[in-house]
Amino acid sequence: MTDRPLAGQVALVSGATRGGGRGIAVQLGAAGATVYVTGRSTAAARSPMNRPETIEQTAELVTAAGGRGIAVAVDHTDSAQVRDLVERLAREQDGRLDVLVNNVWGGDPLTVWDKPLWEQPLEEGLQLQRQAVHSHIITSWHALPLMVARRQGLVVEVTDGTADMGYRGTFFYDLAKASVIRAALAQAGDLRPHGVTALALTPGFLRSEAMLDHFGVTEPTWRDGIAKDPYFAMSETPAYVGRAVAALAADPEVSRWTGESLSSWRLAKEYGFADADGSRPDWGAYYAATRDGTPADPADYR
Secondary structure (H helix, E strand, O other): OOOOOOOOOEEEEOOOOOHHHHHHHHHHHHOOOEEEEEEOOOOOOOOOOOOOOOHHHHHHHHHHHOOEEEEEEOOOOOHHHHHHHHHHHHHHOOOOOOEEEEOOOOOHHHOOOOOOHHHOOHHHHHHHHHHHHHHHHHHHHHHHHHHHHHOOEEEEEEOOOOOOOOOOOOHHHHHHHHHHHHHHHHHHHHHHHHOEEEEEEEOOOEOOHHHHHHHOOOOOOHHHHHHOOHHHHHOEOHHHHHHHHHHHHHOOOHHHHOOOEEEHHHHHHHHOOOOOOOOOOOHHHHHHHHOOOOOOOHHHHO
């Protein structure tokens, strides 16, 4: 495999402003791809998330990594905006789209963790579904015909947890994340006859910009956050899930994964990539070993 296995390929990463979306976009760029990075946070205006990261910054990082980053401001709950995005991409790339990553989330301010369904704000819960699930459906509806026409492509639905995961602790959040996994399975069923692969992918404990802020640390000092939450010892950078997507996109036999629910730690073993620090955090194995209170050394799972 060359160090630019995706040279000449075109990717669209929605929700690429920060976190896993940014990590995925940058790693696709490092593999040589042209990457359209979309989101609502721009140099001109912040989204309701009110964070400083922008799609322009992500595009610059993609280009610096060796690809070509193209920033496009899009609200993926707005079908007309997504239509215009896909039409622009098709026009500029001669109808080519090799990788679609549905990564829109934006649900943290809408998630309530300490109340049952009937005590949560209904409109906010429905808005979470709109942002985290409907946005994926809208984007696929507009973008998939490009892949079907060329009889090739990869769709990655980014979620939290795998298909065998139990209840995530709060109704609307659980429904959104489980729905995205099912959306990948359903798309796989529709796309299989057309040579296009669709799958779901979860990171582990993601060390996003927002999570670093939550723990009051920076990437160089992230281990200081372990004192607040021991599970933070098994966290991973956005590059880890990004490398998972890049490995999938470069795999000529990626269709074997269609319809499956995958994880960064499983794919690290499958494809041999590591996180930014050279380790391979296995969140799934560590959590399974410790969730009943059994102590375990995080170093044994990295």
